[in-house]
Amino acid sequence: MSGYKFNIDPRPPKEEKIAEHRDFGKVMHNYKRMTNPLYRTPLYRYRKIFLGLLLVLVVAFIVSEYGEEHEQEMKQHKADSIRTADSVAKKIERDRAH
Amino acid sequence: MKQSDATGLHGFLTGNGKQETGNCIFCGSMALGAVNNPDLNRYHQTKEQIFNESQIIEEARKDPGRFGILYEKYYRQIFVFVFRRTGDEDIAGDIVSDAFLKAMVALPKFEFKGLPFSAWLFRIALNEVNMYYRKSSRDRVISLDQTNLTDVIAEAGGEKESEENRQLVMKLLSTLTAEEMQMMELRFFEKRAFAEVGEILGITENNAKVKTYRIIDKLKAALKKTDM
Numbered sequence: 001m002s003g004y005k006f007n008i009d010p011r012p013p014k015e016e017k018i019a020e021h022r023d024f025g026k027v028m029h030n031y032k033r034m035t036n037p038l039y040r041t042p043l044y045r046y047r048k049i050f051l052g053l054l055l056v057l058v059v060a061f062i063v064s065e066y067g068e069e070h071e072q073e074m075k076q077h078k079a080d081s082i083r084t085a086d087s088v089a090k091k092i093e094r095d096r097a098h
Numbered sequence: 099m100k101q102s103d104a105t106g107l108h109g110f111l112t113g114n115g116k117q118e119t120g121n122c123i124f125c126g127s128m129a130l131g132a133v134n135n136p137d138l139n140r141y142h143q144t145k146e147q148i149f150n151e152s153q154i155i156e157e158a159r160k161d162p163g164r165f166g167i168l169y170e171k172y173y174r175q176i177f178v179f180v181f182r183r184t185g186d187e188d189i190a191g192d193i194v195s196d197a198f199l200k201a202m203v204a205l206p207k208f209e210f211k212g213l214p215f216s217a218w219l220f221r222i223a224l225n226e227v228n229m230y231y232r233k234s235s236r237d238r239v240i241s242l243d244q245t246n247l248t249d250v251i252a253e254a255g256g257e258k259e260s261e262e263n264r265q266l267v268m269k270l271l272s273t274l275t276a277e278e279m280q281m282m283e284l285r286f287f288e289k290r291a292f293a294e295v296g297e298i299l300g301i302t303e304n305n306a307k308v309k310t311y312r313i314i315d316k317l318k319a320a321l322k323k324t325d326m
Binding site for chain 1: 163165170178182187192198202203243
């Protein structure tokens with residue numbers, strides 16, 4: 001027989017076990033925890049949201065770092081090209097004066 | 099089809115276990131005599147009881163603490179219902195806690211249709227049991243009495259009642275799908291009315307009847323092949 005386990009003339013559940021599990025306080029506590037708005041609960045309680053947010057921050061940091069580096073490179077390149085243009089212009093002026 | 103649930107099984111159990119009299123909304127019969135097996139989750143109630151319950155539900159919507167009344171009233175019934183399907187008190191305890199928590203969270207969405215609140219709770223509990231079996235690799239526990247097997251043999255047209263035939267019926271039952279087995283459990287092993295079965299499974303009473311007869315026909319055909 002696959003998938004089923006037949007329990008013929010089953011014993012009733014033990015009363016002490018029923019009493020042990022009967023706890024409305026616990027259900028109420030879980031209910032409050034579940035229905036509490038996000039801001040009332042520390043963020044680390046929501047593992048997925050916490051990890052997602054962390055990932056977004058890391059990506060944002062990497063992008064900003066890369067952007068800054070790229071910007072500096074561009075500035076350097078611009079300064080170099082201006083310097084080269086200046087020196088070329090000076091050279092042309094010097095040649096004309098001669 | 100035997101209507102054994104229309105005889106002495108329709109006791110009206112209140113939250114404190116006392117019996118009340120009145121007309122059951124499912125079958126219209128009066129509550130007569132003692133409940134044969136109170137562990138089999140009778141939830142037949144009078145219109146008055148259902149109305150009173152709807153007021154508690156309204157209060158629980160505004161103040162979740164009031165849900166405790168419904169929790170205390172139905173805890174045992176739901177526990178036994180789940181225990182019959184898991185065979186383990188600790189697993190049943192966890193599933194029942196989850197079921198009540200889900201019921202509390204979903205209470206604002208609950209629509210009162212004039213039926214006992216327990217039907218909705220049974221449905222949530224059954225979904226939780228199904229979820230438990232989907233996640234675990236365990237075999238589904240099917241609780242039934244020897245008399246249930248005899249009833250199934252009789253329903254399926256089998257004449258001889260012997261250990262060999264019981265084994266054969268169990269073998270045939272094990273070929274049923276999970277949905278079909280749930281139907282058999284509710285209707286034959288727990289002797290519930292079709293209206294209850296439909297309400298718990300989220301289908302109409304007629305649909306429950308049709309599906310049950312199809313399963314019986316399937317068993318009949320299988321038994322015919324074996325010449326029981």
